[in-house]
Amino acid sequence: MKAEILCVGTELLLGDIVNTNAAYIAKELANIGIDVYYQSVVGDNNDRLKESLELAFSRADIVVMTGGLGPTYDDLTKETVAEYFHKKMALDEESLKSITDFFDRLKRPMTENNKKQAMMPVGAKIFHNDNGTAPGLAISENDKTAVLLPGPPAEMRPMFRHAVIPYLMGFSDKVLVSHNIRVFGLGESRVEDMLYSLMKNSTNPTIAPYAKQGEVTLRVTAAADTKQKCEEMIAPVIKNIEDIVGKYIYGVDVANLQTAVVEELIRKNVTIATAESCTGGLISERITQIPGSSKVFGCGVCSYANDIKHCVLGVSEETLSQYGAVSEQTAKEMAQGVRRLAKSDIGVSTTGIAGPGGGTPEKPVGLVYIAIDSERFQKVIKLELNYHKADEREYVRHMTAQNVFKLVLSVLKENY
Amino acid sequence: MKAEILCVGTELLLGDIVNTNAAYIAKELANIGIDVYYQSVVGDNNDRLKESLELAFSRADIVVMTGGLGPTYDDLTKETVAEYFHKKMALDEESLKSITDFFDRLKRPMTENNKKQAMMPVGAKIFHNDNGTAPGLAISENDKTAVLLPGPPAEMRPMFRHAVIPYLMGFSDKVLVSHNIRVFGLGESRVEDMLYSLMKNSTNPTIAPYAKQGEVTLRVTAAADTKQKCEEMIAPVIKNIEDIVGKYIYGVDVANLQTAVVEELIRKNVTIATAESCTGGLISERITQIPGSSKVFGCGVCSYANDIKHCVLGVSEETLSQYGAVSEQTAKEMAQGVRRLAKSDIGVSTTGIAGPGGGTPEKPVGLVYIAIDSERFQKVIKLELNYHKADEREYVRHMTAQNVFKLVLSVLKENY
Numbered sequence: 069m070k071a072e073i074l075c076v077g078t079e080l081l082l083g084d085i086v087n088t089n090a091a092y093i094a095k096e097l098a099n100i101g102i103d104v105y106y107q108s109v110v111g112d113n114n115d116r117l118k119e120s121l122e123l124a125f126s127r128a129d130i131v132v133m134t135g136g137l138g139p140t141y142d143d144l145t146k147e148t149v150a151e152y153f154h155k156k157m158a159l160d161e162e163s164l165k166s167i168t169d170f171f172d173r174l175k176r177p178m179t180e181n182n183k184k185q186a187m188m189p190v191g192a193k194i195f196h197n198d199n200g201t202a203p204g205l206a207i208s209e210n211d212k213t214a215v216l217l218p219g220p221p222a223e224m225r226p227m228f229r230h231a232v233i234p235y236l237m238g239f240s241d242k243v244l245v246s247h248n249i250r251v252f253g254l255g256e257s258r259v260e261d262m263l264y265s266l267m268k269n270s271t272n273p274t275i276a277p278y279a280k281q282g283e284v285t286l287r288v289t290a291a292a293d294t295k296q297k298c299e300e301m302i303a304p305v306i307k308n309i310e311d312i313v314g315k316y317i318y319g320v321d322v323a324n325l326q327t328a329v330v331e332e333l334i335r336k337n338v339t340i341a342t343a344e345s346c347t348g349g350l351i352s353e354r355i356t357q358i359p360g361s362s363k364v365f366g367c368g369v370c371s372y373a374n375d376i377k378h379c380v381l382g383v384s385e386e387t388l389s390q391y392g393a394v395s396e397q398t399a400k401e402m403a404q405g406v407r408r409l410a411k412s413d414i415g416v417s418t419t420g421i422a423g424p425g426g427g428t429p430e431k432p433v434g435l436v437y438i439a440i441d442s443e444r445f446q447k448v449i450k451l452e453l454n455y456h457k458a459d460e461r462e463y464v465r466h467m468t469a470q471n472v473f474k475l476v477l478s479v480l481k482e483n484y
Numbered sequence: 485m486k487a488e489i490l491c492v493g494t495e496l497l498l499g500d501i502v503n504t505n506a507a508y509i510a511k512e513l514a515n516i517g518i519d520v521y522y523q524s525v526v527g528d529n530n531d532r533l534k535e536s537l538e539l540a541f542s543r544a545d546i547v548v549m550t551g552g553l554g555p556t557y558d559d560l561t562k563e564t565v566a567e568y569f570h571k572k573m574a575l576d577e578e579s580l581k582s583i584t585d586f587f588d589r590l591k592r593p594m595t596e597n598n599k600k601q602a603m604m605p606v607g608a609k610i611f612h613n614d615n616g617t618a619p620g621l622a623i624s625e626n627d628k629t630a631v632l633l634p635g636p637p638a639e640m641r642p643m644f645r646h647a648v649i650p651y652l653m654g655f656s657d658k659v660l661v662s663h664n665i666r667v668f669g670l671g672e673s674r675v676e677d678m679l680y681s682l683m684k685n686s687t688n689p690t691i692a693p694y695a696k697q698g699e700v701t702l703r704v705t706a707a708a709d710t711k712q713k714c715e716e717m718i719a720p721v722i723k724n725i726e727d728i729v730g731k732y733i734y735g736v737d738v739a740n741l742q743t744a745v746v747e748e749l750i751r752k753n754v755t756i757a758t759a760e761s762c763t764g765g766l767i768s769e770r771i772t773q774i775p776g777s778s779k780v781f782g783c784g785v786c787s788y789a790n791d792i793k794h795c796v797l798g799v800s801e802e803t804l805s806q807y808g809a810v811s812e813q814t815a816k817e818m819a820q821g822v823r824r825l826a827k828s829d830i831g832v833s834t835t836g837i838a839g840p841g842g843g844t845p846e847k848p849v850g851l852v853y854i855a856i857d858s859e860r861f862q863k864v865i866k867l868e869l870n871y872h873k874a875d876e877r878e879y880v881r882h883m884t885a886q887n888v889f890k891l892v893l894s895v896l897k898e899n900y
Contacts (some may be wrong), residue, residue, distance in 0.1 A: 079694055081520055083510030084703070087503055090525070094499030104497055105532060109506065109523035116521060123539075139673045140693075141684075173870045179673045199873050220696075222875065342765075342786070348772025349758075349765030352786040356764025359840055359877060366789025367796070370758070370768040373782030376826065380783070380796070410792065424775055461775060 069239065071102045072128040074120055076135040076145050077219055078111040088221055089134045096228060099276060099289050100237060100244055102130065112142040121152055125212050130236070135219035137202035139181040146205070149214050150189035153207050160188040163203045170201050195231040199223045206235055213239075242291040245298035249286040249309055252325060252474055253316045259284045262312050266305075273298075273305050282467055283325075318477055325473040326354040332477060333364035336484045340476065341410030342368040343381050343402040345393065346420040346436055350469045367410035371402065381405030392431070394419050396448045399437035407441050414479070415441040416472050420451070422464045433460060436468045440475055444483040449475065485655055487518045488544040490536055492551040492561050493635055494527040504637055505550045512644055517658040517707055518546065528558040537568055541628050546652070551635035553618040555597040562621070565630050566605035569623050576604040579619045586617050611647040615639045622651060629655070658707045661714035665702040665725055668741060668890055669732045675700045678728055682721075689714075689721050698883055699741075734893055741889040742770040748893060749780040752900045756892065757826030758784040759797055759818040761809065762836040762852060766885045783826035787818065797821030808847070810835050812864045815853035823857050830895070831857040832888050836867070838880045849876065852884050856891055860899040865891065 073090050080087050090107045097104055106127065110120045117136070124131045136145030150157055164186035171178035185202045188194060195204035200223040206215045215232055217224045237244055251259060256279035260267065263286070267275045273290040288305050290298040310317060319328040333340055342352045342365075352368030355361050369380055374393055377383040382405040383398055391397045399419050407415025420436025427433035434453040440446065451471055455463045489506050496503050506523045513520055522543065526536045533552070540547045552561030566573055580602035587594035601618045604610060611620035616639040622631045631648055633640045667675060672695035676683065679702075683691045689706035704721050706714040726733060735744040749756060758768045758781075768784030771777050785796055790809055793799040798821040799814055807813045815835050823831025836852025843849035850869040856862065867887055871879045 078692065080507070081510060081523065082514050083507035083512075083520075084694060086507040087523075091496070091499035091502040094497060096499075098498055104499075105527065105529075106536070107497065107503075107525035111521065113521075120522070140676055175868060175870055176671060176674075179677050181673055181677070199875060344765075347769075348777075349760075349768030349784050349786065352765030352788075353763075353769045356786070356788065356838075357878065357881075361764075362788050366787075367792040368765050368784075368786030368788070369796075370765065370772070370784030370786070371782075372768075372772065372778055372784070373826075376783040380785075380825065409796065410789075462773070465773075 069102050069130065070128045071097050071104050071130040071132060072124040073104060073107040074124050074131055074133045075107070075109045075219075076112065076117060076133060077109070078142075080109045080135070081111040089217075089219070089224055092221070092225060093132050093134070093228065095276070095278070096233065097132070097236075099246070099274065099287070100233060101240075101291070102236065112136060112144060114144050114148060117144060117148045118151070121148060121214075125152070129211060130213045130215065132215045132217070132232075134217045134224055137185065137204070137216060137218050139179070139184050139201070141181075143184070145216055146187070146189060149207060149216060153189065153209055153214070155189035155191060155207065157187045158190050159183075160186050160194060160203075163188065163194060166196060166203070167201045193235065195227050195235075197223055198226060204231065206232075241293075243293065243295050243298060244289060244291050245295055245302065246287050246289040247302055247306060248321055249288065249306065249317055250319045250322055250324075250328070251284040251286065251313060251316045252282070252318050252470060254284060254313065255279075256284050259286070259313060263309065266308055266312070270305070273302050275305065275309070282470055318474065325470060325477070327358055329473050329476050329480075330355060330358040330361050330364065332480045334360060336480060337364075338414060338480065338484055339364050339366065339410070339412040340414045340416065341366065341406045341412040343406035343415065343417040344368065344370050345372060345377070345402070345418055346422045347418045347465050347468050347472075348372065350465055351416070351418065351472055354469060354473075366412065367406065369406055369409070377402060381409065394421055394431050394435060394437065396437050396439075396450065399439035399448050400441070400446070403439040403441035413442055414476065416476060418468050418472060420464065420468060423460045434464055436464065438468060438472050438475065440472075440479055442479070442483070445479050447475070447479075485518050485546065486544040487513055487520050487546040487548060488540040489520060489523040490540050490547055490549045491523070491525045491635075492528065492533060492549060493525070494558075496525045496551070497527040505633075505635070505640055508637070508641060509548050509550070509644065512649065513548070513652075514705075515660055516649060516653055517660045518652065518655075528552060528560060530560050530564060533560055533564050534567070537564060537630075541568070545627060546629045546631065546655070548631045548633065548648075550633045550640055553601065553620070553632060553634050555595070555600050555617070559600075561632055562603070562605065565623060565632060569605065569625055569630070571605035571607060571623065573603045574606050575599075576602050576610060576619075579604060579610060582612060582619070583617050609651065611643050611651075613639055614642060620647065622648075658709060659711050659714060660705060660707050661711055661718060662703050662705040663718055663722065664737050665704065665722065665733055666735045666738055666740075666744070667700040667702065667729060667732045668698065668734050668886060670700060670729060671695075672700050675702070675729060679725065682724055682728070686721070689718050691721065691725070698886055734890065741886060741893070743774055745889045745892050745896075746771060746774040746777050746780065748896045750776060752896060753780075754830060754896065754900055755780050755782065755826075755828040756830045756832065757782065757822045757828040759822035759831065759833040760784065760786045761788060761793070761818070761834055762838040763834045763881050763884050763888075764788065766881055767832070767834065767888055770885060770889075782828065783822065785822055785825070793818060797825065810837055810847050810851060810853065812853050812855075812866065815855035815864050816857070816862070819855040819857035819862075829858055830892065832892060833857075834884050834888060836880065836884060838877045840876060850880055852880065854884060854888050854891065856895055858895070858899070861895050863891070863895075
């Protein structure tokens with residue numbers, strides 16, 4: 069089965085946004101055994117879209133399209149595909165209802181042009197959009213299948229995972245099961261090096277690495293007649309991976325590091341408080357992303373100024389003047405201070421030079437101290453996050469938070 | 485002048501890496517007045533690459549290609565292009581020297597296959613690679629121009645900026661200028677409704693809307709002989725847009741709301757402190773994303789627990805017991821409290837039900853109070869952020885932060 073990816077949108081064509089959808093879809097299709105030979109991007113233009121669609125179907129069985137499903141006059145994808153398949157457009161009442169509901173819930177008036185999103189080619193399979201107004205759809209006829217998805221990744225990705233994959237799997241008689249192994253603290257090429265022979269020989273289950281923001285996810289996918297058979301095939305593969313990179317794995321099928329941390333805190337009934345300087349609230353923000361985090365988190369202080377480190381967190385003036393704000397001693401006292409302030413079991417802190425300015429030869433950009441304080445365990449770790457790229461500040465802050473979460477997780481596992 | 489972008493690489497096709505090159509090149513080409521109508525990705529396969537190249541030249545004058553210039557046997561771009569233009573390949577001594585020098589500098593041995601990178605189609609214009617081994621090149625004949633660039637963005641981008649743009653500017657006779665108008669508080673379809681006649685009739689300058697995370701950007705682009713002429717054409721269009729949606733515009737050519745806020749705070753020398761409950765540190769995190777924010781921001785408190793609202797921020801126990809944590813009164817006292825604690829000019833606060841749990845009929849998920857306190861202006865605003873989607877918690881928190889930033893900005897503009 070051959071597929072092509074055709075992304076529609078002038079904003080892609082002009083380079084205003086990067087086409088992450090194509091990479092996402094390509095990877096997902098590869099995972100279910102569908103080959104992609106071409107990806108294309110075309111603007112919101114009827115003639116060129118039509119031409120691209122015809123070209124794609126001249127080479128492929130499946131064309132997955134993103135974008136151009138919105139309410140405005142230049143959103144043309146559905147109409148062009150309907151024309152290709154000689155289908156009339158008709159109002160889909162169910163889609164209209166969910167669009168109306170969407171606006172009701174937002175308490176915003178629905179403008180007339182939004183109704184356009186409920187117009188569907190007759191006979192299309194419709195994919196409900198849980199995260200926006202434009203439904204997705206598929207039309208399949210004479211061995212040609214077009215899948216149309218909304219452009220925003222936050223709408224497209226869940227729709228692809230939950231509706232499109234099962235739909236495309238319907239063309240085959242197998243069941244597909246995946247598990248995601250989350251790895252932090254090893255680069256992608258290092259992970260690939262260590263797992264090379266395992267990955268190279270993996271066909272079913274497959275092992276696919278995904279790298280993102282200093283983390284690697286290993287997705288293990290099996291295809292078989294039943295879900296249970298898939299699980300039986302996957303279990304020994306996960307075991308093998310754990311044997312090799314086990315100490316870098318922070319969870320299986322867990323969304324991210326902060327989720328792993330908050331779940332472990334709740335499970336063990338341990339409370340935490342945060343004192344942040346260079347991360348500026350990023351750690352508390354990530355903890356409180358997780359529903360239920362209020363059970364284990366009550367207080368975060370973003371002490372950007374020295375004055376606040378002293379007055380609110382109780383870092384001594386001597387420490388600040390003798391060692392400076394970015395020092396092992398300050399990190400330690402910040403963690404102790406916020407723990408005392410919040411009366412929590414654990415206190416964590418960050419202090420460092422996030423850049424781009426503020427670095428010196430002794431304390432360069434990327435130098436960060438993180439600390440943990442609790443009755444059972446205390447530690448300060450020095451990080452040297454050298455990066456030297458345009459987004460260095462974001463990188464330093466992100467990696468600092470990652471390291472704090474990893475530290476908390478290991479302390480929770482070993483000491484609680 | 486029409487161009488196409490053709491990116492070569494199996495790793496792109498399989499989605500192992502995201503194609504940031506296409507967006508970068510598209511944007512740069514638009515900037516010098518060259519239109520891009522198609523982007524494509526093809527794997528390292530001779531037949532498909534040849535076919536794609538022929539298709540691209542059937543539609544465009546310029547084809548910009550990335551990837552496939554490396555030393556290995558599956559790097560085929562140069563050879564395929566040479567074939568298309570009926571050119572022989574020959575060793576380019578200068579390229580060979582700079583490749584040899586590159587390895588000398590790295591103190592690594594140069595393997596034999598690296599010489600392949602110095603083989604060039606006869607008559608090609610060669611672009612030196614300052615950041616890697618593969619030189620770029622261009623061939624132009626009979627009104628068709630192929631530009632070949634290395635795949636790694638760190639090599640491609642500087643080469644594009646310093647060598648390719650000057651090369652291509654020779655083909656173009658117009659300049660392009662864009663300005664981005666940032667709008668918050670109106671949905672994309674609402675913006676389009678209000679600006680419909682203005683947008684529909686816009687050809688030069690064009691007006692293009694882009695929606696992202698509750699914001700809309702209107703990009704106004706003009707093409708003319710000189711930059712100054714472009715600016716003169718754009719100015720009245722921006723004025724027209726301001727007349728219609730002016731009160732929702734928070735800036736022109738500013739990266740985002742937090743940047744607009746921090747820049748305005750710095751400009752007016754006003755300090756701010758944050759007291760966050762439902763946003764959990766998101767506001768302080770966004771403020772401290774901006775380099776230089778430490779000039780105007782010293783303290784943020786994430787008071788998730790009532791205890792912390794009382795002990796650290798000084799919200800009275802009566803307020804908490806009589807009105808509850810999610811109330812106008814608590815929001816007000818939080819903003820006052822953090823302003824007092826931080827000795828800042830402005831204090832802002834958030835308290836609300838972010839969901840998914842914790843809602844009641846009286847205080848449903850999405851109910852949020854935000855407050856601002858300063859000597860010159862005090863206000864509490866009630867938000868009802870109904871959404872009911874999988875990412876509701878994220879939405880409520882994000883929109884709360886957006887509303888706080890918008891409030892601070894308007895207070896700064898009117899009262900400082």
